[in-house]
Amino acid sequence: MSTIAAISTGMAAGGIGIVRISGENAIKIADSIFSSVSGKKIADIPGYCALYGKAVDGGDVLDTVIALLFRAPKSYTGEDVVEISCHGGLYVTKRVLRAALSAGAVPAQAGEFTKRAFLNGKMDLTGAESVMNIISAQGEEAEKIALGILEGGLFKEIKKISDKLLYDMALLSAWVDYPYEEIEELSSENLGGDIRFAVKSLEKLINNYDAGKIIIEGVDAAIVGKPNVGKSTLMNLLSGTDRSIVTEIEGTTRDIVEDTVTLGGVVLRLSDTAGVRQTDDAVESIGVERAVKRLENAQLVLAVFDASRPLSDDDRRLISLCRGKRAIGIINKTDLVKNYLTDELKDNFEKLVFISAKTGEGKDDLTNAVESVLGTANFDPGVAALINERQLGCCKDALKALNEAEDALFSGLTMDAVTVCLDSAVENLLALTGEKATESVVNEIFAHFCVGK
Numbered sequence: 001m002s003t004i005a006a007i008s009t010g011m012a013a014g015g016i017g018i019v020r021i022s023g024e025n026a027i028k029i030a031d032s033i034f035s036s037v038s039g040k041k042i043a044d045i046p047g048y049c050a051l052y053g054k055a056v057d058g059g060d061v062l063d064t065v066i067a068l069l070f071r072a073p074k075s076y077t078g079e080d081v082v083e084i085s086c087h088g089g090l091y092v093t094k095r096v097l098r099a100a101l102s103a104g105a106v107p108a109q110a111g112e113f114t115k116r117a118f119l120n121g122k123m124d125l126t127g128a129e130s131v132m133n134i135i136s137a138q139g140e141e142a143e144k145i146a147l148g149i150l151e152g153g154l155f156k157e158i159k160k161i162s163d164k165l166l167y168d169m170a171l172l173s174a175w176v177d178y179p180y181e182e183i184e185e186l187s188s189e190n191l192g193g194d195i196r197f198a199v200k201s202l203e204k205l206i207n208n209y210d211a212g213k214i215i216i217e218g219v220d221a222a223i224v225g226k227p228n229v230g231k232s233t234l235m236n237l238l239s240g241t242d243r244s245i246v247t248e249i250e251g252t253t254r255d256i257v258e259d260t261v262t263l264g265g266v267v268l269r270l271s272d273t274a275g276v277r278q279t280d281d282a283v284e285s286i287g288v289e290r291a292v293k294r295l296e297n298a299q300l301v302l303a304v305f306d307a308s309r310p311l312s313d314d315d316r317r318l319i320s321l322c323r324g325k326r327a328i329g330i331i332n333k334t335d336l337v338k339n340y341l342t343d344e345l346k347d348n349f350e351k352l353v354f355i356s357a358k359t360g361e362g363k364d365d366l367t368n369a370v371e372s373v374l375g376t377a378n379f380d381p382g383v384a385a386l387i388n389e390r391q392l393g394c395c396k397d398a399l400k401a402l403n404e405a406e407d408a409l410f411s412g413l414t415m416d417a418v419t420v421c422l423d424s425a426v427e428n429l430l431a432l433t434g435e436k437a438t439e440s441v442v443n444e445i446f447a448h449f450c451v452g453k
């Protein structure tokens with residue numbers, strides 16, 4: 001296999017820039033572009049050791065650098081890896097990379113380091129997939145899920161199921177070969193019990209998928225309401241800044257203000273929209289139109305009402321726009337009024353929250369309502385979770401095959417029929433972990449990685 005090289009740090013000026021070289025000639029290539037202060041060669045030092053020196057390209061000195069060696073198989077890729085840490089300027093890091101390429105390395109493809117790690121058995125396919133999630137994680141919970149998978153949480157969960165089924169299939173094939181022998185463990189109860197266990201485990205993973213996806217990806221949330229109900233004040237409360245303009249003049253937020261906040265472990269990409277009301281003002285009406293569009297496209301709507309005023313036609317229009325959406329009704333300015341009539345709102349929102357955006361009272365109730373409406377309240381990021389559609393698809397196909405196996409078992413079909421269904425279930429589980437994934441699936445997964453990872 002060729003020796004690959006790439007810049008593994010971000011493509012911007014930074015504290016350090018790292019050129020990573022991996023493959024059987026990594027040490028030789030690194031030694032040809034590096035000269036240590038001590039005179040030692042990289043080839044002479046043990047793994048996990050570093051040398052200080054200069055990166056060179058022919059007669060040119062490029063930078064003072066550190067060369068860090070990982071010897072196969074104890075490296076990220078499982079191959080010999082040398083990481084050259086330069087001063088973080090992009091130009092100099094690129095020059096060091098160019099020197100490595102002139103010395104015989106080939107440019108790494110997107111995700112190629114991680115792909116090699118997978119192919120060399122350093123991680124299973126779910127772990128490899130989680131690497132990208134770790135890079136892009138925006139919140140603590142999302143990071144926790146991805147790290148759990150990288151450490152083998154999902155792999156172990158799936159393996160527990162597939163090992164049980166593989167054992168049963170071995171018993172079934174022994175029975176097919178020697179039908180007159182008694183195989184004690186191969187009773188309908190035992191087999192049915194194992195299938196049930198597999199069905200339950202997969203159903204749990206599948207049912208948790210949406211909540212996990214919300215935690216990993218976050219949601220687009222729109223704050224909507226007629227002018228002056230306190231949308232901007234709420235936005236500022238949630239984001240902890242004064243980005244939205246708060247005034248008593250109606251129609252002040254004429255376009256959309258955006259910010260990202262974390263509420264109850266969920267990242268909300270919040271947009272504070274123009275007040276939704278009937279208006280003759282041309283500029284304001286463009287803002288209103290955009291607000292309505294935002295509402296329609298949002299994955300979560302925070303519909304704000306003013307506790308100090310009776311519901312108006314604009315409020316009622318908003319209520320009807322929220323129908324069929326995942327929406328929370330927020331009754332704001334509770335510091336002004338204690339007894340607010342909520343029947344009309346109660347009938348129209350799955351969750352109602354009383355809040356004073358000005359004092360912050362009720363913010364915890366809003367957090368709970370968000371978790372409850374998004375279904376993330378009971379989600380435990382510490383347990384195994386599926387993180388993408390590919391994994392979900394494999395689980396669903398395996399579950400379908402297991403349901404068919406159960407039907408075949410209890411409707412008195414031959415054991416051959418049960419075996420065929422179990423075989424299909426196991427195939428899907430092995431595809432999920434990568435133990436039996438096709439080359440095109442593997443290529444497709446790594447094509448979405450960044451270069452250098």
Ligand code: GDP
Pocket residue numbers: 225226227228229230231232233234245246247248250251252253275332333334335336355356357358359
């Ligand atoms: P928006 O037009 O819906 O964005 O409303 P703003 O956030 O600009 O608020 C309009 C007015 O209501 C401002 O004077 C705010 O200070 C006031 N306001 C907002 N929230 C509260 C609240 O919880 N209590 C009280 N008493 N006033 C509030």
